[in-house]
Amino acid sequence: MATDPFASKFEQFMDTTRQDVRFSLRQMARSPWFSALVALTLAIGIGGSTAIFSVLKGIVLRELPYPEPERLVAVWEMQDGSISYQPFSGPDYLDVRAQSTTLQELGVTTGRWFNLAADGSPVRLEGARCTASLFRVLGVPPLHGRSFVEDEETEGNNHVVLLSHGLWQSQFGGEPDVVGRRVPVDGVPHEIVGVMPEDFEFPTPWGGRDTTQLWAPLVPPHEDSDRGWHSFGGVGRLADGVTLAEVEVELEAIAAQLAAAYPDTNAHTQMWVEPMMKRALGGVQKTMSFLLIVVALVLLIACANIASMLMARGAQRTPEIAIRSSVGADRHRLLRQLLTESLIQSIFGGIAGVALATWGVGALVAILPGNIPRVAGIEVDTPVLVFAALTTIAAGLLSGLAPALFAARTEIAVVLRDGLLGRGGSRGLNRFLGGLVAAQIAIGLMLVNAAVVLIMSYSNVVSQEMNFKTDEVMVAGISLLGPKYEEPHQRRAFYDELISRVQSVPGVIRAGLTGKLPLRGGSNGDVLVNDEIFDPSSGPGNLVEHSFIDEGYFDAMGIPLLAGRPFNAFDLEAASAAAGLDISPVELPLVINRTMAEQMWPGENALGKLVRPRSAEEHYRARVVGIVEDVMQWGAERPPLPEMYFPYTSEVWGPLWANLVVQAEGDPSPLAAAIRETVRRIDPQIPVAEPTTMAEILHQSTGRRRFAMLLMTLFAATALALIIAGTYGVMSYSVSQRTHEIGVRMALGADKALVIRHFLTRSARLFGPGLVLGLVGSLAASTLTRSMVFGVSPLNPIFVAAGVGAMIIVTSAAVTVPVLRATRVNPVEALKAE
Template sequence: MDTFVQNLRFALRMLRKSPGFTLAAVLTLALGIGANTAIFSVVNGVLLRPLPYKDPQQLTYLWEGTPQFPEMSLAVENYRDYRDRSRSFASFAGFRTESRDLTGVDAPERLKARMASASLLPTLGVQPALGRNFTAEEDRPGGAPVVMLEYGFWQRRFGKDPNIVGRTLTLDGKPHTVVGVLPEAFRFFSPRDIWMPLEGNLPAETRRGNHPGLYGVARLKPGVTLAQARADLETVGHALQKEYPNEYSTILPHLNVLHAELVKEVKGSLLTLLAAVAAVLLIAAINVANLMLARGATRERELAIRAALGAGRSTLVAQLLVESAVVALLGGGLGLLLALWGVDVLSSARPEAIPEVASFGVDAKVLAYTLVLSLGVGLLLGILPALRGSQVALAGAMKGSEAQALPGRHRVKARDVLVVGEVALALVLLVGAGLLLRTFVQLQQLDVGFKSEGLLTLEMSAPASRFPGAESLRAFTQAATARLASAPGVRSAAVSAGMPLLGASESSIRVVGQPEPKPGEAPLAVNYIVGPGFFETMGIRLLEGRYLDARDTPTSPRVMVVDEVFARRLFPDGHALGQRIKWADMEQEIVGVVRHVANYGIGGREPAGIQMYQPYTQLPEKFIPMVREFNVAVRAAGADAVAIIPTVRREFAALDPDQALAELKPMDEVVLESLGERRFTLHLIELFAALALVLAGIGIYSVMSYAVAQRTREMGIRMALGARGHDVLRLVVGHGFRLAAAGVLFGVFAAWALTRLLGTLLEGVSATDPVTFALVALGLGAVAVFASYLPARKAVKVDPVVSLKAE
């Protein structure tokens, strides 16, 4: 212990004597360790930390699917059968999301609502912070209208009023009693404003072919494994297939651990980012190791004297390792401060794919990670300089560094190998960033099928309490579009149920005249219900036939428009016009074919499903009351959709003072939001790649500067013997370029192997894209030449007389 304290004091004293080295080393490591700690805090919070529920490992997530569509929500009757017939679960709950209009207040507001069974909170092991949970009597059709508030909404709208329980809120025109407030730290999937009982808020259509966004959460019984629970549910599913062959023939339930389902969309991106910052840290450590090697060369006399006084090699190695550990710990401490700031930045920029239930910050696990990382880096970056520094030759060192010949080959080779390594790592990062950048650019340039510039989108609702029947609903939508279309600065407006990029419902169809499909094998089409002028307002191009228009009335022949994928897939002979499609026991004639639009997002993650458009004016009377939430598209007269937002708000306030508009934003913003997760990953990878490039450039510059300083005598001799400046310039730059070329060569092989792991993040570009590889290699070569040129200029200015004075 005394020896360690003595080594520690000596290390601090030596570092104080070399403030330039200490500052450079600590700052370099702080960048690498800080970036690693920040990203690890996210990985820890999202992937490693257990969910904040009781015994979270027992919680499972339930959905259902078919071979054609493997991920579907639960049909209501199927959910009830899974709940009632399965034997593997201690508790079973369901939930779905909707919206509700809060009225009777100064400013009407569209609230995000979660419809949850009374068993959901007990299944999660959560108690309300105020009041109580729903009762079984309230969670049934016709149950008392009650509501729970999420903490954030209670705080924002009611100032955390402690007397909120028992108050009445008017939701969609109906009074609801507040029975509870959820805890402040409680999170469950995406944040909502209010919770309402599930059974009393299910859609009227509950047939097994209807999947209304309902999902299940169930807690395993003690001793029951996930595999056993899956087998149990599959048994129920097979029984339902026999009982309902026409509605359930190919559907089966799917079960997974709740935590795995929450993080599956973002897991790959986070692990990619963790690998990227690990590469940055390695490059930073290599730079510091190079600094230590260079510093070790200047300390050979000191180390030789200590060896002559009896210090053994192990003593010298221990001393040098303590110095490197101190540097690494100082870098880790500063890096932790940088990480605290970085976590705040990452938290504010978190994409939607990161579940809200995952909170990330610097906790004990992150602190332990930073400590272990710092000590590990200290050991790794110190071991080579320590071993080299301890191999001192007393006689050679005592002569003085100025009288030495060229530096030892082993030291030169060590520094060169380290530079080659950091160039290779930098190339891997830069190639990854380049591939992601090309993907992002291509996605932005993809044709989404409509014109987003100058287009405004919003959501409105027509609750049954104010619009009870089909006639009032039609009148309201017609009045809204007419008023908006005639407003100043507006070119056109249209309503729809479903909106490109925001999604729409899916419906089973069949082609009249073709063989009846087997149960469960009927094609599913994305079903847009659209008002007059929808295609013109959206800017969706007509390919064949005509748009839906004023001639399509409730009494005229039923028609529809389909997209090009629908026409190509169902009618490969190219004759879609005039064909008849059966949907919900109705036959409709195809009168037009339009461009395919992006439905749920941009890129290949969503299959290019077939799409159909039905006129709202021809929707059967029984279906119209089922469509009460509408998307509205408003086309500005100019290119600036934001400019007409005040106009749209004013027109709606005049038309319907109780209308609470939601998601009022330009469509260009919706397009960018659909790229949110990829944009988040891209920006971070770009940042780390840029940092790697700078560090690699600094590494080459420092090695070449040191080499020039050590070879001053050699340069002088060369110039004294007739070498010209450009000869010396070529010598130094050539050395640096050769190091970079070797690093590029190794880096290309490493990148070729590793970038394949980016497959799920890439779109429209190969993981081995030769253009990206070539551009990155050329760019790194240019950086190497520039980093070598700066010290080479100093070598050219060497005075042969001065450099030979040592002789």
């Protein structure tokens, strides 16, 4: 009977593979410590890579969870062709939506707080107002009920809400009949029209994590006078077959048309789009990719380390290889067996690595800063396991190939005759081992340098003078929404009562109010100063941040006054009265920050100067009464921008929501309950956001940098530990191979000092090239890290020197034990071994 040659070959292959696997497992069992060390080393490299990859996959590589996600784009306005994330104005959105043919659909959204009283006890929720079209853009139907319809984008018809899956579960117990129920939202009954699915992600045009729990229809302002107010993030879906460039050409034409029709507001306005995926990542891609490169380098060190160990061990196995060769194993067959062994070891490392990664992913998600988006997709799932498997195979081959090649080149006749490897190992082997150590040191130096630079950057960020108190200040968000607070005097009455009561709480030094908090962003607008006249044809004016505060804010927050005075009760009263009297323009008292004073009136006294909006309509006129120290507005890394503080009672922007600022004697945390209780006593229907400290807000604003710094430091430390182990192993091998040589040297009169010097010189020959390579690598890597540093050069000579010093200390520590062992060689015994 004829046999199938393919089947026969396959059978042979499986047969020999079984034998190789069995032998590998037996060898591992015979050297459990060595096997465990290899597995652990690989587990660190594979586990780290897998954990970071799972984060990268969840955030960066995972598609947006919408049908045809590549067609989703964020749509922005900008001024004078300078790319910026300027939100849409209501009328501009309506015009673009009406005219665009390249966008199949366009919707807008704006985030806001809602007060929901589902079961009578109010809660303050993060939510969004959005147009009905936005849900069509996304293409995700609700789990229950329906989404919004256009009719609901008008005042009076907009008392409907959609619930997130989480809110449905937490506030409504997941009851299926929730659709159609009416619940008080901002004090007004709203009908629940739908519940979104559990895995639904609402787009975050401004970046950050989706924390939206409730949606209500947006009523887009449509008056031409509203064109100057930009507050809506646009999300569009490209028409079938349309490119980004085609959309931008069309938007350019629409913008030009609007500029001609409304020069006062739109003379310099243009529009642009970017893929929603890019926007959704919010700049996190670079950090994650950087960390993946870093962890890949750690894995490389681990592989080099294992290669060193296998080569040193391979030298002891030379007789076995020679015997196999003598009975007919060719080089290919030997390579196959040795690679099978390293793959088996790698698989054990991979399994341990996946276990480590599963734990590590949980730890990573726990320390991920709150503004990192899309964390829900971070998990060890099938694609991550495939990555781990491929990494395991690659690591097995990478760490096993060189040792296998060297082993397969064994000089059979010599080994079989002598029964052991020629003393001192082959020159090629020693050179290769030296090369591996040098490569590890080079990579280690790069990682240490990057870690030092990131640590110093983080230190620079958090040690900046913030110009506000952090540890003693507690803040709590409050939204005065609903019919009871429609009039400014109603809101003022509430706040006056609140401040009065809070200030009497034991432990409170002072209290104040602000519409926005330092580091948390906010709103801004162009202004004219002195006798500047509005000219729509001129370029953009002075962009200034806006804040609305009460008279106690600067004291409560601890912001130093530089000149003039803060607001007083009279200012608040006057602003409030002016709002009620319909005086146009209203002249308001104004406090500005140092940067605004220096930019607008360099070398002059800014007190008494006039400021007004850069618009055809003069909504206000403000006179500077005080100058305060700068505080950073947009996180802890962007320098302070010019800022104006208005009395919150003015109606330039109504303070529907505010932040209560409380300065305490010492730790303010115990005051949280008292603050909540105070608000509840004034109006039980007004919920308070979870009070937090400014220290926590600063902590959150430095979260991404801290995350990158912590992981970088962890990986660099891991790399150093691996390098110590690897260098120790290679030097131990070197010493053991030279026992006879040491004996001869000592017999000839060398003392311990000479032996130490001999081996230290040998070590230096290994480390020197590694350090030089590491410096070159650091220079190359500085282009990557340049954008990640703060207040320090990525190639600061002091830090580079510190990195080199650290590497010298680490490697010296690694060679100390083997070198000391060399000095303990008994020359008589060593020579007997000959």
